[in-house]
Amino acid sequence: MMSAADGDKAFKVFAILVLSVITIGAFVPFLLIVVASFTEESAIVEHGYRFVTDRLSLDAYAFMLSQFGVISRAYAVSIGVTVVGTALSLLITTMLAYPMSRPGFKYRNVIAFLVFFSLLFSGGVVPSYIMWTRVFHLRDSYLALVIPTYLMSGFNALLVRNYYKNSVPSALIESAQIDGASELRIFFRIMIPLSTPVNVTIGLFTGIAYWNDWINALYYISKPQMFGIQNLLMRMMTNLQFLTSGQAAGMVGAGAVDLPTNAVRMSMAVIGILPILIGFPFLQKYLTKGVVVGAVKG
Amino acid sequence: MTLAKKRTGTGPLLLLALPGLAYLLINNYIPMLGMVIAFKNVDFAKGILKSPWAGLKNFEFLFKTNDAFIMIRNTLLYNIVFIVLGTVCAIFIAVLMHEVAKRSYSKVMQAGLILPNLISMVVVSYIAYAFLSADRGFLNETILKGLGKESVNWYSESKYWPFILVIVQIWKTAGYSSIIYMAAIAGMDQALYEAARMDGAGKLKQIFSITLPQLKPTVGIMVLFAIGRIFSSDFGLFYQVPMNSGALYGATQTIDTYVYRALMQLGDLGMSSAAGVFQSIVGFALVLGANYLVRRVDPDSALF
Numbered sequence: 001m002m003s004a005a006d007g008d009k010a011f012k013v014f015a016i017l018v019l020s021v022i023t024i025g026a027f028v029p030f031l032l033i034v035v036a037s038f039t040e041e042s043a044i045v046e047h048g049y050r051f052v053t054d055r056l057s058l059d060a061y062a063f064m065l066s067q068f069g070v071i072s073r074a075y076a077v078s079i080g081v082t083v084v085g086t087a088l089s090l091l092i093t094t095m096l097a098y099p100m101s102r103p104g105f106k107y108r109n110v111i112a113f114l115v116f117f118s119l120l121f122s123g124g125v126v127p128s129y130i131m132w133t134r135v136f137h138l139r140d141s142y143l144a145l146v147i148p149t150y151l152m153s154g155f156n157a158l159l160v161r162n163y164y165k166n167s168v169p170s171a172l173i174e175s176a177q178i179d180g181a182s183e184l185r186i187f188f189r190i191m192i193p194l195s196t197p198v199n200v201t202i203g204l205f206t207g208i209a210y211w212n213d214w215i216n217a218l219y220y221i222s223k224p225q226m227f228g229i230q231n232l233l234m235r236m237m238t239n240l241q242f243l244t245s246g247q248a249a250g251m252v253g254a255g256a257v258d259l260p261t262n263a264v265r266m267s268m269a270v271i272g273i274l275p276i277l278i279g280f281p282f283l284q285k286y287l288t289k290g291v292v293v294g295a296v297k298g
Numbered sequence: 299m300t301l302a303k304k305r306t307g308t309g310p311l312l313l314l315a316l317p318g319l320a321y322l323l324i325n326n327y328i329p330m331l332g333m334v335i336a337f338k339n340v341d342f343a344k345g346i347l348k349s350p351w352a353g354l355k356n357f358e359f360l361f362k363t364n365d366a367f368i369m370i371r372n373t374l375l376y377n378i379v380f381i382v383l384g385t386v387c388a389i390f391i392a393v394l395m396h397e398v399a400k401r402s403y404s405k406v407m408q409a410g411l412i413l414p415n416l417i418s419m420v421v422v423s424y425i426a427y428a429f430l431s432a433d434r435g436f437l438n439e440t441i442l443k444g445l446g447k448e449s450v451n452w453y454s455e456s457k458y459w460p461f462i463l464v465i466v467q468i469w470k471t472a473g474y475s476s477i478i479y480m481a482a483i484a485g486m487d488q489a490l491y492e493a494a495r496m497d498g499a500g501k502l503k504q505i506f507s508i509t510l511p512q513l514k515p516t517v518g519i520m521v522l523f524a525i526g527r528i529f530s531s532d533f534g535l536f537y538q539v540p541m542n543s544g545a546l547y548g549a550t551q552t553i554d555t556y557v558y559r560a561l562m563q564l565g566d567l568g569m570s571s572a573a574g575v576f577q578s579i580v581g582f583a584l585v586l587g588a589n590y591l592v593r594r595v596d597p598d599s600a601l602f
Contacts, residue, residue, distance in 0.1 A: 011501035015397040022391060023410040026473055029425045030413070032436060036428055048439025049428040096318025099311040106308055111315055116602070118326040121582045124574030125557050126567065127332025128325070134342070152321050183310040212418035215533065219562070230420045237423065237541065262434055269424035273417050280416065284409055287416075288477050 037267035041260035060263035078228035097160035144220035201290035356572035392479035411473025419534025459549035526588035
């Protein structure tokens with residue numbers, strides 16, 4: 001019979017093996033699009049998308065470079081929306097969190113309730129859509145990519161409030177008050193600098209939400225030149241379908257046949273996740289921390 | 299304390315809160331009032347407030363359609379499968395990860411497991427397409443061909459989609475949701491494990507007699523909150539991954555995709571707002587019910 005120690009060792013080996021399989025399973029789909037983006041178009045036409053190929057090619061990326069104007073524009077929109085949206089969001093979220101964290105503030109419970117209730121109940125998509133388009137006229141405006149839905153999450157506001165309450169020593173605030181510092185000064189000079197971890201965490205979640213968003217543009221943007229990278233990707237998918245469906249056969253010029261369309265599609269997808277792939281190793285720590293903090297109590 | 303109370307400037311604090319409050323009012327609270335449009339025959343020439351009341355007509359029309367049954371059925375069934383399978387997978391991963399938590403490669407594994415959760419549904423739809431495309435997809439061109447089988451038109455055969463969507467959802471979320479369970483396991487009292495080891499209990503025995511029973515409160519809370527969201531679905535998963543293919547609606551239509559299609563593609567304000575209001579109200583009732591249950595089981599974990 002195996003001893004307990006042997007059993008433990010066997011279990012550890014089992015855990016490593018199974019986790020390796022699961023990790024590979026999680027990662028392998030990415031590999032398919034990456035390999036496909038570096039595969040010669042003729043190989044894709046012959047064998048479909050594959051994990052290995054003997055016909056490597058940079059054609060898809062060369063083609064994208066030739067479309068640099070369109071792609072860089074979409075990239076600029078995505079980056080702009082992400083940066084502006086995240087910065088604004090951090091500012092108004094922390095500004096709302098601070099008063100909620102102040103024990104002497106008369107309205108802190110009213111505000112906390114308003115924030116909290118907004119998490120439990122929602123009016124839904126239709127009234128929001130009518131409001132943003134008919135009252136605020138956000139259709140075909142870059143503001144439509146920044147403002148609706150993502151600008152402030154009540155959940156994040158509560159997260160920051162809890163951080164202010166539990167992790168910033170109240171003695172610091174009191175001594176600043178004795179020195180005559182105003183609330184605004186305390187907020188900007190003490191609270192913000194002392195809460196970097198929570199700022200990074202919510203900034204990260206907000207930034208990823210903006211970068212990945214395609215739904216605001218789906219509702220509010222009809223001009224393709226205003227699309228960010230996600231919506232450019234969406235449009236490419238349907239346009240290529242349109243090209244290959246035969247309805248447009250008469251419209252496809254001789255030049256179009258040479259386009260590495262199948263490979264380009266995948267290289268576009270790779271470009272779309274590149275920032276996340278690059279940033280991820282640095283951000284992993286904050287992401288896992290954020291999930292745990294958020295789960296403990298909202 | 300009294301000093302802090304006296305010195306707290308109400309004015310400046312309100313000023314700080316103002317932008318966030320204004321945003322909440324506009325983004326969240328006005329649309330709540332806007333739910334009245336589901337009870338109106340909206341005529342934009344007259345404005346929403348002056349449009350004639352329709353009573354429950356919009357809801358009557360909605361629930362007479364076959365769509366209503368399909369979207370509610372799909373939303374509920376997918377969510378039930380996601381909750382059960384998602385929870386089991388997340389716990390399985392968390393228990394195994396805990397075994398290797400201190401090893402250097404566990405970071406790499408965790409990275410691989412979280413990554414799918416960080417990409418947009420548009421990119422997920424590209425990945426799905428690389429597997430499922432009728433003439434270029436990996437499944438048809440490599441797997442089915444290799445097995446000598448006929449290729450399948452994945453984007454027009456709805457019978458496969460319950461499986462495809464469940465696989466995509468689990469792939470995208472399981473690793474991420476396991477983080478919460480990992481944290482719960484890491485926080486467990488190590489003395490129990492010490493004692494179990496003294497008594498000669500092996501790893502499996504420890505997992506089944508200590509880890510899993512102690513996870514119960516965490517699981518219960520996560521499941522209850524998921525039940526509170528059982529009338530909502532991830533719009534991207536059901537719209538973007540099936541490429542909005544009409545042939546698949548029977549298997550992919552959820553309340554969220556219906557609301558979008560009725561509003562943006564059919565321009566049917568009555569039906570879409572009725573479906574949306576139905577979702578909001580039932581969803582809210584479920585959140586309250588779930589919280590009530592959580593409070594009874596474990597008051598510390600209840601939201602309110």
